Amino acid sequence: MSLYEVMFAIFSAVILVFSVLTITSRRILRAAVYLLFVLISTAGIYFWLQYEFLAGVQVALYAGGIVVLIIFSILLTHHIEHKFDKPGLWNVIAGFGIAALGSFIAISTIINHDFIPSNKEAIDSSVKNIGRQLVSTGHDGYVLPFEVISILLLAALIGAIVVARKETDKSETTSK
Amino acid sequence: MQEIPLYYFLTVSTLMFFIGVAGFIIRRNLITILMSIELILNSVNINFVAINRYLFPDQLQGHFFSLFIVAIAAAEASVAIALIINIYRKFNSIEVTEVNEMKY
Numbered sequence: 670m671s672l673y674e675v676m677f678a679i680f681s682a683v684i685l686v687f688s689v690l691t692i693t694s695r696r697i698l699r700a701a702v703y704l705l706f707v708l709i710s711t712a713g714i715y716f717w718l719q720y721e722f723l724a725g726v727q728v729a730l731y732a733g734g735i736v737v738l739i740i741f742s743i744l745l746t747h748h749i750e751h752k753f754d755k756p757g758l759w760n761v762i763a764g765f766g767i768a769a770l771g772s773f774i775a776i777s778t779i780i781n782h783d784f785i786p787s788n789k790e791a792i793d794s795s796v797k798n799i800g801r802q803l804v805s806t807g808h809d810g811y812v813l814p815f816e817v818i819s820i821l822l823l824a825a826l827i828g829a830i831v832v833a834r835k836e837t838d839k840s841e842t843t844s845k
Numbered sequence: 846m847q848e849i850p851l852y853y854f855l856t857v858s859t860l861m862f863f864i865g866v867a868g869f870i871i872r873r874n875l876i877t878i879l880m881s882i883e884l885i886l887n888s889v890n891i892n893f894v895a896i897n898r899y900l901f902p903d904q905l906q907g908h909f910f911s912l913f914i915v916a917i918a919a920a921e922a923s924v925a926i927a928l929i930i931n932i933y934r935k936f937n938s939i940e941v942t943e944v945n946e947m948k949y
Contacts, residue, residue: 677849681857688861688884692868697877704880707861711887714854718898720908727890730915735883735922742926743876746933756871764870768863775859784851784900791902802905811909818916825920833927 676717683710695753697743705736722796854895861888875929875939879922886918 670678687706694700708731715724792798802809865884872878890911897907933939 671848674849677853681853684857685860685864688864691880691884692864692871692877697874700877700880704883707884708887711891714891715894718894720894720898723894723908723911726912726915730919731883731887734919738922738926739876739880742929745930746876746939753874756873760871764867767870768867771866772859772863775863776856779855779859780852786851786899787902789901789903791898792905794905794908799905799908803909809904814909814913818913822916822920825924829923829927832924833930 673717676713680710680713680717683707684714695755697747697751697753698740698749701736701740701743704739705732708732708736719791720794722794722799851895851899854891854899858888858891858895861891873940873942875925875932875941875944878941879925879929883918883922886914890914 684707687703687710691700691703691707694703709728712724712727712732715721715727802811803815804810804812806812862885865881865888868881868884869878872881893907893911893914897905901907929939932944936944938944
């Protein structure tokens with residue numbers, strides 16, 4: 670086994686084991702930390718596939734942004750020693766049954782499908798090239814999804830502020 | 846790099862996707878349901894990137910779309926957490942079984 674294969678085996682084993690732990694752990698803070706391990710080893714897989722910029726974005730946004738946001742909301746809404754009750758037996762059977770059935774169907778379809786690997790020269794995936802394609806309007810340009818995403822981010826920003834803000838004016842007028 | 850077939854990546858991401866689906870069904874807490882959704886989105890990203898690298902290495906489409914999915918996941922998480930904190934203020938709990946009325 671070459672080093673490449675060993676790296677891939679480690680990353681995928683970490684992803685699978687910690688995904689299962691994320692959904693079965695009874696302490697919510699631990700579940701968030703296991704999710705962090707899953708996201709970081711996904712970044713490892715991106716590094717392995719030689720998309721370094723995407724791996725950096727994965728670490729910065731997912732591991733640095735989303736997991737911190739989730740941990741913050743856990744600390745705001747739960748006691749840190751909080752332990753969940755055990756989920757109902759039928760829930761567990763239904764969840765893992767559907768997961769097993771679905772993954773069996775999907776994986777058997779994938780294995781029977783014939784993928785033809787391409788022998789073409791790999792494109793330069795440096796940050797310079799990525800940035801140029803991201804805002805280009807030409808044949809390989811992605812400026813339309815880029816603009817749509819920026820509007821979505823603005824809408825999410827405003828929506829999060831409006832939803833989470835305390836309604837002070839209303840409560841003051843009603844208390845008087 | 847080519848000695849590992851594409852099937853391995855697709856199998857790992859499929860298993861991760863369905864682990865996320867199982868978590869969505871099993872969990873009763875809004876934050877852990879959000880974590881299951883993050884698992885699902887992440888597995889889709891692995892699919893995009895692996896297929897881009899193996900089948901279309903002369904383009905960057907999968908790379909860009911997984912970049913956009915990461916941005917959507919960040920937006921979704923921020924709005925979801927704003928909603929969760931608001932629900933916690935009103936109901937003092939974020940278990941889905943106890944949050945069952947929309948009127949307040």
